Amino acid sequence: MKLGINGMGRIGRTFFRVLWQNKALEQLKVINDIMPKTHLIYLLQYDTVRGNLGVKINETAGGIEVNGHTIEVHQHDRPENIPWGKAQVDTVVEATGIFTKKADLEAHLRAGVKRCLLTTSGGTDIPLYIEGVNEADYQKEKIFSIGSCxxxxxxxxxxxxxxxxxxxxxxxxxxxxxxxxxxxxxxxxxxxxxxxxxxxxxxxxxxxxxxxxxxxxxxxxxxxxxxxxxxxxxxxxxxxxxxxxxxxxxxxxxxxxxxxxxxxxxxxxxxxxxxxxxxxxxxxxxxxxxxxxxxxxxxxxxxxxxxxxxxxxxxxxxxxxxxxxxxxx
The missing domain is CATH 3.30.360.10 (Dihydrodipicolinate Reductase; domain 2)
Known part of the structure; x- marks a missing residue:
């Protein structure tokens, strides 16, 4: 599995920490967020609620490096411009809170990913699957939502x-x-x-x-x-x-x-x-x-x-x- 995250707000950064805690950060290949890379590194490293990540994040020419694992970082403001395909990303987690319409999410597919997972409920034209409710009904849709917190x-x-x-x-x-x-x-x-x-x-x-x-x-x-x-x-x-x-x-x-x-x-x-x-x-x-x-x-x-x-x-x-x-x- 090769993951990408679009949007490094509270959910994007917390998901980063969950991957790290579960020794699964190697799945994350690409991050896209319009904030400067220096700010991204700082906010991933330090968090008022979660504390210090506990491992040093280093800046590289094209991204960041965490414990020997390199992650590409881009700063595109539109989904269709993010080079998911070049990095062979399978699934993008759409966490900006901005691109919630199906037409916007389809732009991720055109950029080369197999599927897009939305971190808010979205419209009725986007399938909604919730753990503990209907996750078994997942039909391998390319665009779907897992709802909100x-x-x-x-x-x-x-x-x-x-x-x-x-x-x-x-x-x-x-x-x-x-x-x-x-x-x-x-x-x-x-x-x-x-x-x-x-x-x-x-x-x-x-x-x-x-x-x-x-x-x-x-x-x-x-x-x-x-x-x-x-x-x-x-x-x-x-x-x-x-x-x-x-x-x-x-x-x-x-x-x-x-x-x-x-x-x-x-x-x-x-x-x-x-x-x-x-x-x-x-x-x-x-x-x-x-x-x-x-x-x-x-x-x-x-x-x-x-x-x-x-x-x-x-x-x-x-x-x-x-x-x-x-x-x-």
Whole structure:
């Protein structure tokens, strides 16, 4: 497997670290990002959330070198101009957050890759596959999405509750601030995003409900979602309230059900009874961790609180997909 990454923001750089941790960095052949190479090296080496990479990154004439492995680095602003084919890249991870339409992603194929993996949900014309939900349905499409961190952090739980016939879902994704917010009050097209991220709880609209309805069409028009951005640099607590057609008899019964599902989705989902807080979830590779202390059943409603590291968990799903695609080759 020969990988390329387009876009070295939080997800691109975290995926780089996951590859390094799993001794799989040799798979990465090409990086493309418009930032200067000196800045790329610095941001890969040092990270406020993750710490020092622990190995020296050296600059080369055409890229970077890490522990004897050389990676090409390019700075093209359009997918069609990136020399994927020349480097014989098989799969490109599209992580800019900019090129999310199918027409843009097809440009990667014209540039020489076999397939393009999108790190956000994309449009309905782009197949969506989520680990723990429908990854077995993958049909070897050349362009597909593995969703976002929030889809991966919530969809497996919706899947786990199908035994109770969920009828509706309300989700508030209490989410770390992101680079699309301002550190101080400043202009942004969306009014609430003009406010200082480190000093406010900021509610925003998100499209999580649309992605979940694609995955669970039986719940179409019965899923609602918002996000509340809070002053932490990483970590998510998703507050999920389901209405069930056939609810369990008690909260304890629901916990036992979730523990059984945990055994079936060991890499994806876990249940904890530890009194954790957001910093405790940092660097956890699971897509989601259910807080067992806050499983609440009332009549036909169940409230669940779900933790996840919005960068590390998702980047581990990227790594899972790179392994799956390698086995398909």
């Amino acid at each position: 929030t889809v991966n952090g919530t969809a497996p739980l919706v899947k786990a509750l199908q035994d109770f016939s969920p009828r509706s879902l309300y989700v508030n994704v209490i989410h770390a601030y992101s680079s699309r917010q301002n550190i101080l009050d400043s202009y942004y097209p969306e009014l609430r995003r003009t406010r200082a991220a480190a000093d406010n709880i900021i509610p925003l609209h998100i499209n999580l409900d649309l992605s979940l309805q694609r995955l669970f069409p039986g719940m179409k028009d019965h899923i609602s979602s918002i996000t509340s951005r809070v002053p932490v640099p990483c970590g998510v607590l998703a507050d999920m309230t389901f209405m069930l057609a056939t609810p369990p008899a008690s909260s304890a019964q629901m916990v036992e059900h979730l523990k059984q599902k945990q055994q079936q989705m060991a890499r994806i989902m876990q249940v904890t009874h530890d009194p954790i807080v957001s910093s405790d979830i940092i660097n956890d590779p699971h897509s989601l961790t259910i807080d067992g202390e806050f499983v609440q059943v009332m009549d036909n409603h169940v409230k669940l609180m779900v933790w996840f590291d919005n960068e590390w968990g998702f980047s581990n799903r990227l790594y899972d997909w790179s392994n799956r695609l390698n086995n398909i080759e």
